[in-house]
Amino acid sequence: MVDSSKGSTGYLFGIVLIAVLGGLLFGYDTAVISGAERGLQAFFESAADFTYTDFLHGFTSSSALIGCIIGSAISGLMAGRLGRKRSLFVAGICFFLSAAGSYYPEFIFFEKGVATKSLWIAFNLYRVLGGIGVGMASAICPMYIAEVAPAGKRGKLVSWNQFAIIFGQLVVYFVNFLILQSHKNDPAVIEWTNSIGWRLMFGSECIPAGLFTLLILFVPETPRFLVMSGQEDKALAVLTRINGRSAASQILDDIKNTVVEKKEKLLAYGFIVIFIGCMLSVFQQFVGINAVLYFAPRIFDSMGMGNPMTQTVLMGVVNITFTLVAIFTVERLGRKPLLITGSLGMALGAIGVALADAVPGMPGIVGVLSIMIYSASFMFSWGPICWVLISEIFPNTIRGAAVAIAVAFQWISNFIVSSTFVPLYTWSPAFTYGLYGAMCLIAALFVWKLVPETKGKTLEDMTALWKNRK
Numbered sequence: 378m379v380d381s382s383k384g385s386t387g388y389l390f391g392i393v394l395i396a397v398l399g400g401l402l403f404g405y406d407t408a409v410i411s412g413a414e415r416g417l418q419a420f421f422e423s424a425a426d427f428t429y430t431d432f433l434h435g436f437t438s439s440s441a442l443i444g445c446i447i448g449s450a451i452s453g454l455m456a457g458r459l460g461r462k463r464s465l466f467v468a469g470i471c472f473f474l475s476a477a478g479s480y481y482p483e484f485i486f487f488e489k490g491v492a493t494k495s496l497w498i499a500f501n502l503y504r505v506l507g508g509i510g511v512g513m514a515s516a517i518c519p520m521y522i523a524e525v526a527p528a529g530k531r532g533k534l535v536s537w538n539q540f541a542i543i544f545g546q547l548v549v550y551f552v553n554f555l556i557l558q559s560h561k562n563d564p565a566v567i568e569w570t571n572s573i574g575w576r577l578m579f580g581s582e583c584i585p586a587g588l589f590t591l592l593i594l595f596v597p598e599t600p601r602f603l604v605m606s607g608q609e610d611k612a613l614a615v616l617t618r619i620n621g622r623s624a625a626s627q628i629l630d631d632i633k634n635t636v637v638e639k640k641e642k643l644l645a646y647g648f649i650v651i652f653i654g655c656m657l658s659v660f661q662q663f664v665g666i667n668a669v670l671y672f673a674p675r676i677f678d679s680m681g682m683g684n685p686m687t688q689t690v691l692m693g694v695v696n697i698t699f700t701l702v703a704i705f706t707v708e709r710l711g712r713k714p715l716l717i718t719g720s721l722g723m724a725l726g727a728i729g730v731a732l733a734d735a736v737p738g739m740p741g742i743v744g745v746l747s748i749m750i751y752s753a754s755f756m757f758s759w760g761p762i763c764w765v766l767i768s769e770i771f772p773n774t775i776r777g778a779a780v781a782i783a784v785a786f787q788w789i790s791n792f793i794v795s796s797t798f799v800p801l802y803t804w805s806p807a808f809t810y811g812l813y814g815a816m817c818l819i820a821a822l823f824v825w826k827l828v829p830e831t832k833g834k835t836l837e838d839m840t841a842l843w844k845n846r847k
Contacts, residue, residue: 383621389526392596393534396521398589399465399514400538402472404545405582406441406507412553414438416575419567424492433497439795440501444508445515445788452516453781460606461521462598468513469590473583475507480580490572507582516784519768520776524599527620528835532707532765539761540700545585547693552581601773604632631837632773646772646843653827654770654779658787660820661763662794664723665813666755695749699756711832712762713824719758720821726751727814735807759820769831772840 410417417437421429448468455464482500483489519535526534556577557570603612609629616625703715729747733739771779801809829842 385618389530389534389619392525393522393537395589395592395596396465396518397538397541398585398592399468399518400541401545401548402469402582402585402589403511403514403518404542404547405549405585406472406475406511408546408549409553409578409582410438410441412550412557413575413578416570416572419571420575421492421497424494424497427494427497429492429497437497437501437504441504441508441511442788442792442795444505444510445512446508446785446792447505448509448512448514449516449784449788450512450781451509452513452784453778455513456517456520456602456781457777460598460602461517461524462593462596464513464517465521465593466590468510468517469586469593471506471510471513472586473590475503475510476579476582476586478503478506480576480583512784512788515787516780519764520780521599523765523768524601524776525597525615525619527624528833528838529708531769532712532762532832533704535765535768536700536704536707536761539756539764540697540704543693543696543700543756543760547697549578549581550693553578556581600629601632601776604629605773609633628835628837631835634837642775646775646840649827650771650843651779651782654767654783655786656823657763657766657770657828658783659790660816660823661759662787662790663813663816664720664755664759664820665727665794665798665810665816666723666752666759667791667794667798692752695752696756696760699753700761702757703761706757707762707765708832711830712766713828713830715758715762716824716828717821719754719762720817720824722754723751723759724814724817724821726754727810727817731807731810731814734810766828766831769834770829770839772843773837774840 414434414437418429418434421434421437448471452464455467459467478484479500481489482496482503483491487493487496487499519538522535522538523531556574597615598608598611600612600616603609603615612632613625613629616628619625620628707715726747726749729750730744733744733747767780767783798809801812831839834842
């Protein structure tokens with residue numbers, strides 16, 4: 378039985394655990410292509426009615442990113458109209474249909490196993506649908522957790538979403554590996570991979586997607602949205618179960634005092650709050666984490682660590698370990714110190730990678746250690762803390778729309794970095810990593826000068842904070 382005077386920690390952690398499954402699906406969906414893309418390429422190269430070029434394969438490998446931009450852009454509208462819970466349910470449906478469709482894109486309309494241009498278009502539409510789920514989940518999962526969590530636990534609980542993203546990536550790497558290993562002794566293993574293996578990799582996502590979609594039906598709507606929807610009794614019931622009876626009444630009063638009307642204009646608290654939220658997203662990508670991790674396998678190869686599974690597990694262990702550092706220190710040390718320290722650590726790592734490329738005779742271990750320092754620094758700072766701040770920094774009445782805009786900027790910035798890395802690196806590796814190092818230093822300065830510390834503040838405190846800074 379729940380002690381209504383104190384609230385239930387178990388209940389809180391239970392609903393947060395379900396919510397972070399959305400983060401796991403975020404990681405799973407974005408990483409599944411890494412194991413499937415070679416078999417997928419061989420399948421579409423067999424098409425007779427069009428030529429499957431490297432450019433088309435590049436588009437196929439990244440088409441989900443289009444959906445990510447769409448999903449994040451509409452997440453504010455969805456969260457505001459449908460609520461946080463029902464929007465996550467819609468995201469779960471997108472994940473499931475995308476996984477099933479990517480596994481069997483021939484469904485109804487096409488002949489199974491025969492690659493055609495129309496089938497290629499259908500496959501990419503399924504991947505875009507999955508990207509829409511990713512975009513929605515990337516914005517709404519942290520928002521949901523932030524709106525149900527007590528102020529003193531919010532940073533830690535939102536950080537678990539980043540842990541789930543990294544864990545989801547690691548899970549799908551292992552799933553892909555096991556799928557390939559299941560036929561390693563088959564003489565026709567390449568043929569099997571090109572016809573069936575890649576399908577199983579995409580189809581495997583149906584299991585976590587179906588679980589998430591089902592379980593999300595059992596979590597409550599957030600108290601903030603319930604108050605904005607005029608359902609104060611339901612909001613009080615949720616708050617009481619999480620925080621206890623006396624604390625719930627105070628929190629409800631605070632929410633009601635800040636939710637004067639259901640929706641305010643986006644710039645009601647000034648341009649600066651939107652600018653800071655968007656720039657947090659931009660810097661999280663412009664520091665170059667995706668490009669640095671993308672090139673890590675080649676550095677490991679130079680050290681004789683050429684097994685892709687070894688690389689994946691090594692980086693996965695580093696990423697998870699230092700994400701845990703953020704989870705267990707964010708409420709004690711605060712958001713700003715972690716971001717600034719992480720930015721400086723990333724700058725050191727990025728510059729180390731640049732020197733490893735630029736200086737003749739530089740020991741290969743310098744590049745390996747630099748990648749590790751860079752990745753570890755990102756994982757305890759910009760990886761989770763950016764999501765924490767985006768989920769909590771905006772006032773209640775504009776949070777849905779503001780988070781949507783900030784996350785859309787993140788996916789657009791992701792696209793810019795991903796699309797410019799190869800030409801930049803081809804021109805000058807040292808310049809490329811030096812540029813990322815400079816971005817890390819600028820990010821540290823940005824956080825120091827402009828980003829407010831939100832440790833220990835309630836979401837309702839954000840209203841007063843930004844009104845005073847207008």
